[in-house]
Amino acid sequence: MKPLALSLTALTAALVLASLSVGPAGIGARDGLAALVLGGDGPEPLVMREIRLPRALLGVMIGSSLGLAGAALQGYLRNPLAEPGLIGVSGSAALGAVLAIHTGLAAAYTLALPVAALAGAGIGVLLILMLAGPRGGSITLILAGIAISALAAALTSLVLNLSPNPYAASEIVFWMMGSLADRSMTHVWLALPLMLAGGLALLTLGRGLDALTLGEDAAEAMGLRLARLRLTLVLGTAAMVGAGVAVAGAIGFVGLVVPHLLRPLVGARPSRLLWASALGGAAMVLAADIAVRLVLPERDLKLGVLTAIVGAPLFLHLIYKTRRGEA
Protein backbone atom coordinates (compact mmCIF):
# COMPACT_ATOMS: atom_id res chain seq x y z
CA MET A 1 0.00 0.00 0.00
CA LYS A 2 2.72 2.46 0.89
CA PRO A 3 4.89 1.90 -2.22
CA LEU A 4 1.77 2.40 -4.36
CA ALA A 5 0.90 5.68 -2.63
CA LEU A 6 4.47 6.90 -3.01
CA SER A 7 4.77 5.99 -6.68
CA LEU A 8 1.38 7.49 -7.58
CA THR A 9 2.28 10.71 -5.74
CA ALA A 10 5.65 10.85 -7.48
CA LEU A 11 4.00 10.26 -10.87
CA THR A 12 1.46 13.02 -10.27
CA ALA A 13 4.16 15.44 -9.09
CA ALA A 14 6.30 14.70 -12.16
CA LEU A 15 3.29 15.26 -14.43
CA VAL A 16 2.52 18.58 -12.70
CA LEU A 17 6.08 19.73 -13.43
CA ALA A 18 5.76 18.52 -17.04
CA SER A 19 2.41 20.30 -17.40
CA LEU A 20 4.00 23.53 -16.14
CA SER A 21 6.85 23.17 -18.63
CA VAL A 22 4.77 22.44 -21.74
CA GLY A 23 3.40 25.35 -23.72
CA PRO A 24 3.65 27.31 -26.93
CA ALA A 25 5.44 30.28 -25.35
CA GLY A 26 8.80 28.49 -25.53
CA ILE A 27 9.90 29.20 -21.96
CA GLY A 28 12.61 26.79 -20.76
CA ALA A 29 11.56 24.49 -17.92
CA ARG A 30 14.07 25.92 -15.43
CA ASP A 31 13.40 29.58 -16.32
CA GLY A 32 9.69 28.91 -16.17
CA LEU A 33 9.77 27.34 -12.72
CA ALA A 34 12.02 30.14 -11.47
CA ALA A 35 9.57 32.73 -12.83
CA LEU A 36 6.68 30.82 -11.24
CA VAL A 37 8.24 30.77 -7.78
CA LEU A 38 10.25 33.99 -7.71
CA GLY A 39 8.12 36.20 -9.94
CA GLY A 40 9.90 39.22 -11.32
CA ASP A 41 9.36 41.50 -14.29
CA GLY A 42 8.51 40.61 -17.84
CA PRO A 43 5.91 38.34 -19.32
CA GLU A 44 7.29 35.00 -17.99
CA PRO A 45 5.80 35.21 -14.47
CA LEU A 46 2.48 36.23 -16.04
CA VAL A 47 2.47 33.20 -18.33
CA MET A 48 3.51 30.82 -15.56
CA ARG A 49 1.25 32.14 -12.80
CA GLU A 50 -1.88 33.10 -14.71
CA ILE A 51 -1.95 30.59 -17.57
CA ARG A 52 0.06 27.44 -16.83
CA LEU A 53 -0.38 27.17 -13.06
CA PRO A 54 -4.20 27.19 -13.16
CA ARG A 55 -4.14 24.64 -15.97
CA ALA A 56 -1.94 22.23 -14.00
CA LEU A 57 -3.92 22.77 -10.78
CA LEU A 58 -7.23 22.17 -12.54
CA GLY A 59 -5.80 19.02 -14.11
CA VAL A 60 -4.99 17.66 -10.65
CA MET A 61 -8.29 18.77 -9.12
CA ILE A 62 -10.54 17.50 -11.91
CA GLY A 63 -8.61 14.28 -12.40
CA SER A 64 -8.76 13.37 -8.74
CA SER A 65 -12.45 14.29 -8.60
CA LEU A 66 -13.30 12.01 -11.50
CA GLY A 67 -11.14 9.15 -10.23
CA LEU A 68 -12.52 9.40 -6.71
CA ALA A 69 -16.14 9.76 -7.83
CA GLY A 70 -15.75 6.80 -10.18
CA ALA A 71 -14.26 4.59 -7.46
CA ALA A 72 -16.98 5.59 -4.97
CA LEU A 73 -19.84 4.97 -7.42
CA GLN A 74 -18.36 1.63 -8.41
CA GLY A 75 -17.94 0.66 -4.78
CA TYR A 76 -21.51 1.54 -3.92
CA LEU A 77 -23.12 0.00 -7.01
CA ARG A 78 -20.64 -2.91 -6.93
CA ASN A 79 -20.32 -2.51 -10.65
CA PRO A 80 -17.10 -1.64 -12.50
CA LEU A 81 -19.05 0.10 -15.29
CA ALA A 82 -20.33 2.94 -13.11
CA GLU A 83 -18.50 6.09 -14.22
CA PRO A 84 -19.72 9.70 -13.85
CA GLY A 85 -19.47 10.39 -17.59
CA LEU A 86 -21.00 7.14 -18.80
CA ILE A 87 -23.98 7.13 -16.45
CA GLY A 88 -24.96 10.70 -17.24
CA VAL A 89 -23.77 12.50 -14.09
CA SER A 90 -21.28 14.69 -15.99
CA GLY A 91 -23.83 15.36 -18.70
CA SER A 92 -26.44 16.50 -16.16
CA ALA A 93 -23.80 18.69 -14.50
CA ALA A 94 -23.04 20.27 -17.88
CA LEU A 95 -26.74 20.99 -18.34
CA GLY A 96 -26.83 22.71 -14.94
CA ALA A 97 -23.75 24.79 -15.80
CA VAL A 98 -25.07 25.78 -19.22
CA LEU A 99 -28.39 26.82 -17.70
CA ALA A 100 -26.60 28.97 -15.12
CA ILE A 101 -24.46 30.67 -17.77
CA HIS A 102 -27.19 31.29 -20.32
CA THR A 103 -29.84 32.50 -17.90
CA GLY A 104 -27.35 35.09 -16.67
CA LEU A 105 -27.31 33.63 -13.13
CA ALA A 106 -23.59 32.85 -13.38
CA ALA A 107 -22.81 36.47 -14.22
CA ALA A 108 -24.95 37.77 -11.36
CA TYR A 109 -23.69 35.43 -8.62
CA THR A 110 -20.19 33.98 -8.78
CA LEU A 111 -21.16 30.77 -7.03
CA ALA A 112 -24.21 30.15 -9.21
CA LEU A 113 -22.15 28.31 -11.83
CA PRO A 114 -20.66 25.53 -9.69
CA VAL A 115 -23.79 25.25 -7.55
CA ALA A 116 -26.02 24.83 -10.61
CA ALA A 117 -23.64 22.19 -11.98
CA LEU A 118 -23.72 20.48 -8.58
CA ALA A 119 -27.52 20.47 -8.67
CA GLY A 120 -27.46 19.00 -12.17
CA ALA A 121 -24.98 16.31 -11.17
CA GLY A 122 -26.98 15.57 -8.01
CA ILE A 123 -30.15 15.02 -10.04
CA GLY A 124 -28.17 12.75 -12.37
CA VAL A 125 -26.84 10.60 -9.50
CA LEU A 126 -30.27 10.39 -7.87
CA LEU A 127 -31.87 9.30 -11.13
CA ILE A 128 -29.22 6.61 -11.61
CA LEU A 129 -29.67 5.31 -8.06
CA MET A 130 -33.45 5.27 -8.51
CA LEU A 131 -33.34 3.55 -11.88
CA ALA A 132 -30.46 1.13 -11.39
CA GLY A 133 -30.17 0.90 -7.61
CA PRO A 134 -27.71 -1.32 -5.75
CA ARG A 135 -29.52 -4.45 -6.91
CA GLY A 136 -29.85 -3.50 -10.58
CA GLY A 137 -27.64 -5.32 -13.05
CA SER A 138 -25.10 -3.84 -15.43
CA ILE A 139 -27.57 -3.66 -18.27
CA THR A 140 -30.03 -1.57 -16.26
CA LEU A 141 -27.23 0.72 -15.14
CA ILE A 142 -25.90 1.28 -18.67
CA LEU A 143 -29.37 1.74 -20.16
CA ALA A 144 -30.32 4.27 -17.48
CA GLY A 145 -27.00 6.03 -18.10
CA ILE A 146 -27.60 6.21 -21.84
CA ALA A 147 -31.07 7.66 -21.31
CA ILE A 148 -29.90 10.29 -18.81
CA SER A 149 -26.88 11.23 -20.94
CA ALA A 150 -28.96 11.55 -24.09
CA LEU A 151 -31.58 13.71 -22.41
CA ALA A 152 -28.99 15.95 -20.73
CA ALA A 153 -27.02 16.32 -23.99
CA ALA A 154 -30.16 17.18 -25.96
CA LEU A 155 -31.26 19.81 -23.44
CA THR A 156 -27.72 21.27 -23.28
CA SER A 157 -27.68 21.58 -27.07
CA LEU A 158 -31.13 23.15 -27.00
CA VAL A 159 -30.10 25.81 -24.48
CA LEU A 160 -26.94 26.62 -26.45
CA ASN A 161 -28.81 26.79 -29.75
CA LEU A 162 -31.39 29.15 -28.26
CA SER A 163 -28.72 31.54 -26.99
CA PRO A 164 -28.49 34.90 -28.77
CA ASN A 165 -24.71 34.61 -28.66
CA PRO A 166 -23.27 33.34 -31.96
CA TYR A 167 -20.48 31.47 -30.20
CA ALA A 168 -22.75 29.49 -27.89
CA ALA A 169 -23.82 26.81 -30.37
CA SER A 170 -20.22 25.98 -31.25
CA GLU A 171 -19.55 25.30 -27.58
CA ILE A 172 -21.64 22.13 -27.49
CA VAL A 173 -18.47 20.14 -28.13
CA PHE A 174 -16.74 21.81 -25.16
CA TRP A 175 -19.49 20.81 -22.75
CA MET A 176 -19.54 17.23 -24.12
CA MET A 177 -15.77 16.66 -24.36
CA GLY A 178 -14.15 19.06 -21.90
CA SER A 179 -11.02 21.18 -22.15
CA LEU A 180 -8.61 22.99 -19.83
CA ALA A 181 -7.52 25.58 -22.40
CA ASP A 182 -7.37 29.21 -21.24
CA ARG A 183 -8.72 28.59 -17.76
CA SER A 184 -7.59 30.96 -15.03
CA MET A 185 -7.07 31.05 -11.26
CA THR A 186 -10.64 32.35 -11.03
CA HIS A 187 -11.80 28.91 -12.13
CA VAL A 188 -9.50 27.22 -9.61
CA TRP A 189 -11.02 29.22 -6.74
CA LEU A 190 -14.50 28.62 -8.11
CA ALA A 191 -14.13 24.83 -8.12
CA LEU A 192 -11.83 24.26 -5.15
CA PRO A 193 -14.21 24.65 -2.16
CA LEU A 194 -16.85 22.29 -3.56
CA MET A 195 -14.25 19.77 -4.66
CA LEU A 196 -12.58 19.75 -1.23
CA ALA A 197 -15.92 19.29 0.53
CA GLY A 198 -16.98 16.55 -1.87
CA GLY A 199 -13.62 14.80 -1.68
CA LEU A 200 -13.60 14.76 2.12
CA ALA A 201 -17.15 13.40 2.12
CA LEU A 202 -16.31 10.60 -0.31
CA LEU A 203 -13.10 9.63 1.52
CA THR A 204 -15.14 8.93 4.68
CA LEU A 205 -17.07 6.24 2.79
CA GLY A 206 -14.15 3.79 2.72
CA ARG A 207 -15.20 1.57 5.62
CA GLY A 208 -18.84 1.55 4.56
CA LEU A 209 -17.96 0.55 1.02
CA ASP A 210 -15.67 -2.22 2.34
CA ALA A 211 -18.57 -3.55 4.40
CA LEU A 212 -20.89 -3.36 1.40
CA THR A 213 -18.72 -5.86 -0.50
CA LEU A 214 -20.20 -8.50 1.83
CA GLY A 215 -23.74 -7.59 0.75
CA GLU A 216 -26.24 -5.09 2.09
CA ASP A 217 -27.69 -7.30 4.83
CA ALA A 218 -24.28 -8.22 6.19
CA ALA A 219 -23.22 -4.58 6.04
CA GLU A 220 -26.30 -3.41 7.92
CA ALA A 221 -25.78 -6.16 10.48
CA MET A 222 -22.27 -4.73 10.98
CA GLY A 223 -23.85 -1.39 11.87
CA LEU A 224 -23.62 0.37 8.50
CA ARG A 225 -26.27 3.04 8.00
CA LEU A 226 -27.04 2.57 4.35
CA ALA A 227 -29.29 5.62 3.91
CA ARG A 228 -26.63 7.91 5.29
CA LEU A 229 -23.94 6.35 3.11
CA ARG A 230 -26.13 6.85 0.06
CA LEU A 231 -26.76 10.51 0.91
CA THR A 232 -23.04 11.17 1.42
CA LEU A 233 -22.28 9.44 -1.86
CA VAL A 234 -24.82 11.51 -3.80
CA LEU A 235 -23.70 14.82 -2.30
CA GLY A 236 -19.98 14.05 -2.54
CA THR A 237 -20.13 12.86 -6.14
CA ALA A 238 -22.36 15.73 -7.19
CA ALA A 239 -20.05 18.31 -5.58
CA MET A 240 -16.88 16.91 -7.13
CA VAL A 241 -18.22 16.16 -10.60
CA GLY A 242 -20.35 19.32 -10.70
CA ALA A 243 -17.50 21.64 -9.76
CA GLY A 244 -15.21 20.00 -12.33
CA VAL A 245 -17.71 20.10 -15.17
CA ALA A 246 -18.62 23.71 -14.39
CA VAL A 247 -15.10 24.89 -15.20
CA ALA A 248 -13.81 22.30 -17.69
CA GLY A 249 -16.77 20.53 -19.29
CA ALA A 250 -17.49 16.81 -19.15
CA ILE A 251 -14.40 14.61 -19.42
CA GLY A 252 -15.40 10.98 -19.74
CA PHE A 253 -13.87 7.60 -18.93
CA VAL A 254 -11.36 8.80 -16.30
CA GLY A 255 -13.47 7.31 -13.52
CA LEU A 256 -13.63 4.05 -15.46
CA VAL A 257 -10.03 3.55 -16.54
CA VAL A 258 -8.28 4.59 -13.34
CA PRO A 259 -10.14 2.39 -10.81
CA HIS A 260 -9.93 -0.51 -13.24
CA LEU A 261 -6.16 -0.24 -13.53
CA LEU A 262 -5.61 0.26 -9.81
CA ARG A 263 -8.11 -2.28 -8.44
CA PRO A 264 -5.69 -5.26 -8.58
CA LEU A 265 -2.97 -3.15 -6.93
CA VAL A 266 -5.05 -2.37 -3.83
CA GLY A 267 -6.32 -5.89 -3.28
CA ALA A 268 -9.77 -4.91 -4.62
CA ARG A 269 -10.63 -3.09 -1.38
CA PRO A 270 -12.92 -0.11 -2.08
CA SER A 271 -11.53 1.95 0.80
CA ARG A 272 -8.00 1.80 -0.57
CA LEU A 273 -9.21 2.20 -4.12
CA LEU A 274 -10.72 5.59 -3.21
CA TRP A 275 -7.53 7.53 -2.51
CA ALA A 276 -5.53 5.55 -5.08
CA SER A 277 -8.06 6.48 -7.78
CA ALA A 278 -7.92 10.14 -6.74
CA LEU A 279 -4.14 10.16 -7.32
CA GLY A 280 -4.38 8.05 -10.46
CA GLY A 281 -7.14 10.24 -11.91
CA ALA A 282 -5.01 13.33 -11.41
CA ALA A 283 -2.14 11.63 -13.26
CA MET A 284 -4.40 10.55 -16.13
CA VAL A 285 -5.98 13.97 -16.72
CA LEU A 286 -2.59 15.70 -16.47
CA ALA A 287 -1.12 13.27 -18.98
CA ALA A 288 -4.06 13.73 -21.35
CA ASP A 289 -3.82 17.51 -21.04
CA ILE A 290 -0.08 17.43 -21.80
CA ALA A 291 -0.79 15.22 -24.81
CA VAL A 292 -3.43 17.56 -26.31
CA ARG A 293 -0.91 20.39 -26.11
CA LEU A 294 1.82 18.34 -27.78
CA VAL A 295 -0.26 16.65 -30.49
CA LEU A 296 -2.28 19.58 -31.84
CA PRO A 297 -1.05 22.70 -30.04
CA GLU A 298 -3.06 25.20 -32.12
CA ARG A 299 -6.37 23.38 -32.25
CA ASP A 300 -7.61 23.04 -28.65
CA LEU A 301 -8.15 19.31 -29.08
CA LYS A 302 -10.67 18.35 -26.43
CA LEU A 303 -9.51 16.31 -23.43
CA GLY A 304 -12.51 13.99 -23.64
CA VAL A 305 -11.39 12.89 -27.10
CA LEU A 306 -8.17 11.45 -25.71
CA THR A 307 -9.70 9.91 -22.61
CA ALA A 308 -12.40 8.29 -24.76
CA ILE A 309 -9.84 6.84 -27.16
CA VAL A 310 -8.16 5.20 -24.17
CA GLY A 311 -11.32 4.46 -22.22
CA ALA A 312 -13.87 3.26 -24.76
CA PRO A 313 -12.01 0.06 -25.76
CA LEU A 314 -11.58 -0.76 -22.09
CA PHE A 315 -15.30 -0.13 -21.59
CA LEU A 316 -16.12 -2.58 -24.40
CA HIS A 317 -13.81 -5.13 -22.81
CA LEU A 318 -15.53 -4.70 -19.43
CA ILE A 319 -18.98 -5.08 -20.98
CA TYR A 320 -17.82 -8.26 -22.68
CA LYS A 321 -16.45 -9.64 -19.43
CA THR A 322 -19.56 -8.67 -17.46
CA ARG A 323 -21.80 -10.29 -20.06
CA ARG A 324 -19.87 -13.55 -19.85
CA GLY A 325 -20.06 -13.39 -16.07
CA GLU A 326 -23.84 -12.97 -16.16
CA ALA A 327 -24.45 -15.64 -18.79
Add this chain to the structure above:
Amino acid sequence: MRGCVRLSRRIALGLALALAGATARADAPPERPPARVVSINLCTDQLAMMLAAPGQLVSVSDLAADPHSSAMAREARAYRINHARAEEVYLLDPDLVLAGSYSDPATVGMLRRLGLRVVQFDTARSLADTRDRIARMARVLGREAAGAALVARFDARLAALRSGDTRHDAALYHPNGYSLGAGTLSDDILRAAGFENVARTLGLRGGGTVALERLVMAAPDLLIRARPLPGASRSEAVMTHPALAALTARTAGLRITSPDWLCGTPHILDAVETLVTAREALE
Protein backbone atom coordinates in the same frame (compact mmCIF):
# COMPACT_ATOMS: atom_id res chain seq x y z
CA MET B 1 -32.21 0.25 -60.15
CA ARG B 2 -29.98 0.74 -63.19
CA GLY B 3 -32.34 3.38 -64.43
CA CYS B 4 -31.93 5.14 -61.11
CA VAL B 5 -28.18 5.20 -61.39
CA ARG B 6 -28.38 6.45 -64.94
CA LEU B 7 -30.83 9.14 -63.95
CA SER B 8 -28.70 10.37 -61.08
CA ARG B 9 -25.66 10.38 -63.32
CA ARG B 10 -27.55 12.38 -65.89
CA ILE B 11 -28.60 14.86 -63.20
CA ALA B 12 -25.02 15.18 -62.00
CA LEU B 13 -23.78 15.72 -65.53
CA GLY B 14 -26.48 18.26 -66.22
CA LEU B 15 -25.63 20.05 -62.97
CA ALA B 16 -21.94 20.16 -63.82
CA LEU B 17 -22.72 21.58 -67.24
CA ALA B 18 -25.11 24.10 -65.76
CA LEU B 19 -22.53 25.18 -63.20
CA ALA B 20 -19.78 25.48 -65.82
CA GLY B 21 -22.11 27.48 -68.03
CA ALA B 22 -23.12 29.67 -65.11
CA THR B 23 -19.56 30.52 -64.13
CA ALA B 24 -18.61 31.21 -67.72
CA ARG B 25 -21.41 33.68 -68.25
CA ALA B 26 -21.46 35.10 -64.72
CA ASP B 27 -19.19 38.03 -65.40
CA ALA B 28 -20.19 38.68 -68.99
CA PRO B 29 -21.87 42.11 -69.03
CA PRO B 30 -25.61 41.65 -69.42
CA GLU B 31 -27.32 43.46 -72.28
CA ARG B 32 -29.49 45.37 -69.85
CA PRO B 33 -28.65 46.15 -66.21
CA PRO B 34 -30.47 43.80 -63.86
CA ALA B 35 -33.72 45.26 -62.55
CA ARG B 36 -34.47 43.01 -59.55
CA VAL B 37 -31.36 42.13 -57.57
CA VAL B 38 -31.35 39.93 -54.45
CA SER B 39 -28.22 39.60 -52.32
CA ILE B 40 -27.75 36.68 -49.90
CA ASN B 41 -24.29 37.43 -48.50
CA LEU B 42 -23.30 40.02 -45.87
CA CYS B 43 -20.52 41.52 -47.99
CA THR B 44 -22.37 41.62 -51.31
CA ASP B 45 -25.33 43.09 -49.37
CA GLN B 46 -23.27 46.09 -48.37
CA LEU B 47 -21.58 46.65 -51.73
CA ALA B 48 -24.92 46.39 -53.49
CA MET B 49 -26.57 48.86 -51.09
CA MET B 50 -23.79 51.34 -51.85
CA LEU B 51 -23.88 50.95 -55.61
CA ALA B 52 -27.35 49.92 -56.75
CA ALA B 53 -29.65 52.37 -58.49
CA PRO B 54 -32.82 53.28 -56.58
CA GLY B 55 -35.21 50.33 -56.74
CA GLN B 56 -32.67 48.01 -58.33
CA LEU B 57 -31.83 46.10 -55.13
CA VAL B 58 -34.86 44.24 -53.80
CA SER B 59 -33.63 42.27 -50.83
CA VAL B 60 -30.57 41.81 -48.61
CA SER B 61 -29.72 39.03 -46.15
CA ASP B 62 -30.69 39.07 -42.48
CA LEU B 63 -27.04 39.49 -41.50
CA ALA B 64 -26.98 42.86 -43.25
CA ALA B 65 -29.59 44.08 -40.74
CA ASP B 66 -27.72 42.70 -37.71
CA PRO B 67 -25.77 45.55 -36.11
CA HIS B 68 -23.22 43.08 -34.71
CA SER B 69 -22.16 41.90 -38.17
CA SER B 70 -23.10 44.69 -40.53
CA ALA B 71 -21.64 48.15 -40.88
CA MET B 72 -24.84 49.18 -42.70
CA ALA B 73 -27.54 47.74 -40.45
CA ARG B 74 -29.59 50.92 -40.54
CA GLU B 75 -29.54 51.18 -44.34
CA ALA B 76 -30.52 47.51 -44.59
CA ARG B 77 -33.86 48.22 -42.91
CA ALA B 78 -35.05 49.85 -46.13
CA TYR B 79 -34.91 46.49 -47.93
CA ARG B 80 -36.75 43.22 -47.67
CA ILE B 81 -34.78 40.79 -45.54
CA ASN B 82 -34.04 37.27 -46.82
CA HIS B 83 -32.45 34.36 -44.98
CA ALA B 84 -30.38 33.06 -47.89
CA ARG B 85 -32.80 30.21 -48.58
CA ALA B 86 -33.40 29.16 -52.18
CA GLU B 87 -37.17 29.07 -51.88
CA GLU B 88 -37.67 32.61 -50.60
CA VAL B 89 -35.08 33.99 -53.00
CA TYR B 90 -36.84 32.37 -55.96
CA LEU B 91 -40.18 33.77 -54.84
CA LEU B 92 -38.70 37.29 -54.90
CA ASP B 93 -38.40 36.76 -58.66
CA PRO B 94 -34.91 38.26 -59.10
CA ASP B 95 -33.05 38.55 -62.40
CA LEU B 96 -29.73 38.57 -60.52
CA VAL B 97 -28.68 36.91 -57.25
CA LEU B 98 -25.50 38.07 -55.50
CA ALA B 99 -23.75 35.49 -53.33
CA GLY B 100 -20.40 34.97 -51.67
CA SER B 101 -17.98 32.26 -52.72
CA TYR B 102 -18.69 30.58 -49.37
CA SER B 103 -22.47 30.77 -49.69
CA ASP B 104 -24.06 27.37 -49.20
CA PRO B 105 -23.31 25.47 -52.45
CA ALA B 106 -26.64 23.65 -52.17
CA THR B 107 -28.52 26.98 -52.20
CA VAL B 108 -26.46 28.42 -55.06
CA GLY B 109 -26.79 25.20 -57.09
CA MET B 110 -30.55 25.12 -56.53
CA LEU B 111 -30.97 28.74 -57.63
CA ARG B 112 -28.98 28.07 -60.81
CA ARG B 113 -31.03 24.96 -61.54
CA LEU B 114 -34.12 27.13 -61.22
CA GLY B 115 -32.69 29.25 -64.02
CA LEU B 116 -31.59 32.29 -62.00
CA ARG B 117 -28.39 34.16 -62.73
CA VAL B 118 -26.13 33.93 -59.66
CA VAL B 119 -22.90 35.91 -59.36
CA GLN B 120 -20.53 34.85 -56.58
CA PHE B 121 -18.02 37.24 -55.06
CA ASP B 122 -14.81 35.92 -53.54
CA THR B 123 -13.84 37.13 -50.06
CA ALA B 124 -11.65 40.24 -50.12
CA ARG B 125 -8.28 39.49 -48.51
CA SER B 126 -6.64 42.90 -48.94
CA LEU B 127 -7.32 46.56 -49.62
CA ALA B 128 -6.49 45.95 -53.29
CA ASP B 129 -9.07 43.15 -53.38
CA THR B 130 -11.59 45.60 -51.97
CA ARG B 131 -11.07 48.06 -54.85
CA ASP B 132 -11.52 45.14 -57.20
CA ARG B 133 -14.77 43.99 -55.53
CA ILE B 134 -16.23 47.51 -55.70
CA ALA B 135 -15.44 47.74 -59.40
CA ARG B 136 -16.80 44.26 -60.09
CA MET B 137 -20.04 44.94 -58.21
CA ALA B 138 -20.48 48.13 -60.24
CA ARG B 139 -19.97 46.15 -63.47
CA VAL B 140 -22.39 43.43 -62.48
CA LEU B 141 -25.06 45.97 -61.55
CA GLY B 142 -24.42 48.05 -64.69
CA ARG B 143 -23.41 51.02 -62.51
CA GLU B 144 -19.88 51.62 -63.80
CA ALA B 145 -19.96 55.39 -63.24
CA ALA B 146 -21.05 55.07 -59.60
CA GLY B 147 -18.41 52.37 -59.14
CA ALA B 148 -15.61 54.50 -60.57
CA ALA B 149 -16.59 57.40 -58.30
CA LEU B 150 -16.64 55.13 -55.24
CA VAL B 151 -13.23 53.64 -56.11
CA ALA B 152 -11.80 57.15 -56.58
CA ARG B 153 -13.12 58.24 -53.17
CA PHE B 154 -11.74 55.03 -51.64
CA ASP B 155 -8.28 55.65 -53.15
CA ALA B 156 -8.17 59.28 -52.06
CA ARG B 157 -9.19 58.50 -48.46
CA LEU B 158 -6.75 55.57 -48.24
CA ALA B 159 -3.88 57.72 -49.57
CA ALA B 160 -4.64 60.32 -46.90
CA LEU B 161 -4.68 57.70 -44.14
CA ARG B 162 -1.88 55.37 -45.18
CA SER B 163 1.32 55.54 -43.20
CA GLY B 164 4.75 54.05 -43.72
CA ASP B 165 5.37 53.99 -39.98
CA THR B 166 5.80 50.48 -38.52
CA ARG B 167 7.42 51.23 -35.18
CA HIS B 168 4.44 49.85 -33.30
CA ASP B 169 2.92 46.42 -33.34
CA ALA B 170 -0.65 45.41 -32.75
CA ALA B 171 -2.50 42.14 -32.21
CA LEU B 172 -6.08 41.24 -32.88
CA TYR B 173 -7.51 38.96 -30.24
CA HIS B 174 -11.00 37.59 -30.66
CA PRO B 175 -13.05 35.04 -28.68
CA ASN B 176 -11.52 31.53 -28.61
CA GLY B 177 -8.11 33.17 -29.09
CA TYR B 178 -8.83 33.71 -32.76
CA SER B 179 -6.55 36.08 -34.61
CA LEU B 180 -5.79 37.06 -38.18
CA GLY B 181 -2.36 36.69 -39.76
CA ALA B 182 -0.78 37.19 -43.15
CA GLY B 183 -3.03 37.19 -46.20
CA THR B 184 -6.12 38.55 -44.47
CA LEU B 185 -8.04 41.78 -44.85
CA SER B 186 -7.46 42.59 -41.17
CA ASP B 187 -3.70 42.23 -41.63
CA ASP B 188 -3.81 44.67 -44.53
CA ILE B 189 -5.91 47.11 -42.48
CA LEU B 190 -3.38 47.00 -39.62
CA ARG B 191 -0.46 47.58 -41.94
CA ALA B 192 -2.17 50.40 -43.81
CA ALA B 193 -2.62 52.13 -40.46
CA GLY B 194 1.09 51.76 -39.71
CA PHE B 195 1.10 48.73 -37.39
CA GLU B 196 3.08 45.52 -37.58
CA ASN B 197 0.69 42.60 -37.12
CA VAL B 198 1.86 40.42 -34.21
CA ALA B 199 -0.03 37.35 -35.51
CA ARG B 200 1.86 37.65 -38.81
CA THR B 201 5.17 37.96 -36.93
CA LEU B 202 4.27 34.80 -34.98
CA GLY B 203 3.87 32.99 -38.29
CA LEU B 204 0.09 32.84 -38.57
CA ARG B 205 -1.20 32.68 -42.14
CA GLY B 206 -4.89 33.32 -42.65
CA GLY B 207 -7.15 33.13 -39.62
CA GLY B 208 -6.39 30.87 -36.67
CA THR B 209 -5.80 30.72 -32.97
CA VAL B 210 -2.90 32.36 -31.19
CA ALA B 211 -2.20 30.84 -27.80
CA LEU B 212 -2.70 33.31 -24.96
CA GLU B 213 0.84 32.51 -23.76
CA ARG B 214 2.40 33.60 -27.04
CA LEU B 215 0.35 36.79 -27.05
CA VAL B 216 1.49 37.63 -23.52
CA MET B 217 5.11 36.95 -24.47
CA ALA B 218 4.84 39.12 -27.59
CA ALA B 219 3.44 42.04 -25.50
CA PRO B 220 2.06 44.12 -28.39
CA ASP B 221 1.80 47.93 -28.17
CA LEU B 222 -1.86 47.76 -29.07
CA LEU B 223 -4.31 45.00 -28.29
CA ILE B 224 -7.48 45.02 -30.36
CA ARG B 225 -10.40 43.04 -29.00
CA ALA B 226 -13.94 42.49 -30.12
CA ARG B 227 -16.77 43.93 -28.08
CA PRO B 228 -18.74 41.33 -26.12
CA LEU B 229 -21.84 40.08 -27.90
CA PRO B 230 -25.25 39.68 -26.25
CA GLY B 231 -25.73 36.55 -24.17
CA ALA B 232 -22.90 34.69 -22.49
CA SER B 233 -20.48 32.23 -23.99
CA ARG B 234 -17.46 30.29 -22.95
CA SER B 235 -15.64 31.37 -26.11
CA GLU B 236 -15.68 34.96 -24.92
CA ALA B 237 -14.51 34.04 -21.40
CA VAL B 238 -10.89 34.27 -22.57
CA MET B 239 -11.44 37.99 -23.15
CA THR B 240 -11.67 38.47 -19.38
CA HIS B 241 -8.72 36.19 -18.54
CA PRO B 242 -6.54 37.76 -15.82
CA ALA B 243 -3.44 37.36 -18.00
CA LEU B 244 -5.10 39.39 -20.74
CA ALA B 245 -6.18 41.99 -18.19
CA ALA B 246 -2.57 42.25 -16.96
CA LEU B 247 -1.42 42.62 -20.55
CA THR B 248 -3.87 45.44 -21.31
CA ALA B 249 -2.73 47.19 -18.15
CA ARG B 250 0.71 47.47 -19.77
CA THR B 251 -0.29 48.01 -23.40
CA ALA B 252 -2.92 50.18 -24.95
CA GLY B 253 -6.20 48.35 -25.39
CA LEU B 254 -8.74 49.06 -28.07
CA ARG B 255 -12.20 47.61 -28.33
CA ILE B 256 -13.46 47.55 -31.84
CA THR B 257 -16.82 47.20 -33.44
CA SER B 258 -15.97 44.38 -35.73
CA PRO B 259 -18.45 44.99 -38.62
CA ASP B 260 -16.06 47.51 -40.20
CA TRP B 261 -13.41 44.80 -40.44
CA LEU B 262 -15.50 41.99 -41.84
CA CYS B 263 -16.10 42.84 -45.47
CA GLY B 264 -14.15 44.34 -48.32
CA THR B 265 -16.16 47.55 -48.57
CA PRO B 266 -15.17 51.22 -48.12
CA HIS B 267 -16.07 50.78 -44.43
CA ILE B 268 -12.68 49.19 -43.83
CA LEU B 269 -11.26 52.71 -44.10
CA ASP B 270 -13.22 53.55 -40.93
CA ALA B 271 -11.25 50.75 -39.28
CA VAL B 272 -7.99 52.16 -40.67
CA GLU B 273 -8.91 55.61 -39.36
CA THR B 274 -9.67 54.27 -35.86
CA LEU B 275 -6.29 52.57 -35.84
CA VAL B 276 -4.43 55.67 -37.04
CA THR B 277 -5.99 57.63 -34.17
CA ALA B 278 -4.92 54.88 -31.75
CA ARG B 279 -1.38 54.90 -33.15
CA GLU B 280 -1.11 58.66 -32.78
CA ALA B 281 -2.24 58.30 -29.17
CA LEU B 282 0.65 55.86 -28.57
CA GLU B 283 3.22 58.45 -29.62
